[in-house]
Amino acid sequence: GETSDSFSIEESLKELAQLADTAGLMVVGSTYQKLASPNPRTYIGSGKVAEIKSAIRAFEVETVIFDDELSPGQLRNLEKAFGGDVRVCDRTALILDIFNQRAATHEAALQVALAQMEYQLPRLTKMWTHLERQAGGKVKGMGEKQIEVDKRILRTQIGVLKKELESVRKHRKQYRNRRFSVPVPVVSLVGYTNAGKSTLLNQLTGANVLSEDRLFATLDPTTRRVQMKNGSEFLLTDTVGFIQKLPTTLVAAFRATLEEISESSLLVHVVDISHPLAEQQIDAVEKVLAELDVSEIPKLMVWNKVDKVTDPEKIKLEAERREDIVCISALTGEGLLEFCNAVQEKLKDSMVPVEAFVP
Numbered sequence: 001g002e003t004s005d006s007f008s009i010e011e012s013l014k015e016l017a018q019l020a021d022t023a024g025l026m027v028v029g030s031t032y033q034k035l036a037s038p039n040p041r042t043y044i045g046s047g048k049v050a051e052i053k054s055a056i057r058a059f060e061v062e063t064v065i066f067d068d069e070l071s072p073g074q075l076r077n078l079e080k081a082f083g084g085d086v087r088v089c090d091r092t093a094l095i096l097d098i099f100n101q102r103a104a105t106h107e108a109a110l111q112v113a114l115a116q117m118e119y120q121l122p123r124l125t126k127m128w129t130h131l132e133r134q135a136g137g138k139v140k141g142m143g144e145k146q147i148e149v150d151k152r153i154l155r156t157q158i159g160v161l162k163k164e165l166e167s168v169r170k171h172r173k174q175y176r177n178r179r180f181s182v183p184v185p186v187v188s189l190v191g192y193t194n195a196g197k198s199t200l201l202n203q204l205t206g207a208n209v210l211s212e213d214r215l216f217a218t219l220d221p222t223t224r225r226v227q228m229k230n231g232s233e234f235l236l237t238d239t240v241g242f243i244q245k246l247p248t249t250l251v252a253a254f255r256a257t258l259e260e261i262s263e264s265s266l267l268v269h270v271v272d273i274s275h276p277l278a279e280q281q282i283d284a285v286e287k288v289l290a291e292l293d294v295s296e297i298p299k300l301m302v303w304n305k306v307d308k309v310t311d312p313e314k315i316k317l318e319a320e321r322r323e324d325i326v327c328i329s330a331l332t333g334e335g336l337l338e339f340c341n342a343v344q345e346k347l348k349d350s351m352v353p354v355e356a357f358v359p
């Protein structure tokens with residue numbers, strides 16, 4: 001892999017391993033190589049190919065995952081080199097697998113299907129050249145024709161999906177507006193994957209949101225009503241977590257999730273403060289938020305997992321020194337009341353935009 005921004009190769013591979021785990025795979029090892037530029041045929045060099053080949057034999061490996069996107073040709077050559085039934089895939093395909101497993105609503109399923117088709121489009125070649133080989137070259141040329149037909153079919157399907165997605169989105173908006181005809185402020189949880197967003201949502205509302213040590217535990221926007229003892233309430237929405245290297249094609253697929261953020265009264269940025277790269281993760285999330293046109297929306301930062309840090313007092317002092325930070329442990333419940341109070345204060349400061357509630 002290549003280093004992207006301030007994330008090291010090791011960190012990127014660690015996230016890739018987490019993603020593989022989320023997809024239900026067991027990771028037996030990882031390796032990387034520093035090349036001036038990727039090998040056009042196999043992405044990695046021939047020595048590395050041989051090294052991985054022997055690891056495949058030693059550990060009976062079924063899948064080899066690359067952290068960067070592979071070209072259709074590289075994919076094919078690597079599969080040939082590794083031989084047998086070894087599946088070769090890249091980060092994008094892995095994330096698509098996870099999205100596919102986790103797509104819980106019609107809209108999410110459509111988004112994933114669309115992203116998968118767009119991913120497949122340039123990769124259609126493989127299946128047909130494979131068939132040509134099997135037929136001993138007798139059908140040469142036929143494969144190429146078939147690829148064109150397939151591409152056309154796929155493009156048509158993509159068009160149909162896009163239209164359907166558009167109408168589902170419109171419908172959701174209407175539904176949302178109806179739901180908000182009684183003005184209740186919407187608070188959106190944003191943050192890096194695994195920061196603890198769904199755990200926080202669970203703790204606060206008893207909502208039945210999947211929470212486990214996995215990436216993308218929450219794919220669909222999930223909204224719950226939080227009622228305070230003083231009678232005031234707000235809607236808390238969980239959003240899909242950011243990841244360090246989300247391929248651009250997948251960002252587009254999650255536009256509906258991101259769009260939802262722009263309609264909230266408050267953004268709560270949940271941070272896993274026990275993570276060694278917490279600062280970098282904060283930067284990564286804020287960078288994406290800056291691109292989302294949500295600068296007008298007030299923000300509150302939550303430093304989660306204070307139960308896990310070595311020196312909680314130091315962290316708490318640091319949080320006090322800065323502004324708008326609440327320290328919590330979504331797991332133990334520490335700081336949750338302070339969190340709710342801080343949300344209330346923030347909502348008081350910010351007038352809830354009336355347009356958002358017009359039925």
Ligand code: GDP
Binds near residue numbers: 307332
């Ligand atoms: P999400 O991806 O942001 O929704 O993160 P999750 O809520 O799924 O949490 C990811 C992992 O972190 C899970 O294993 C949680 O149990 C764990 N976790 C969440 N909050 C805390 C916390 O305050 N302390 C500790 N120690 N672990 C936590």
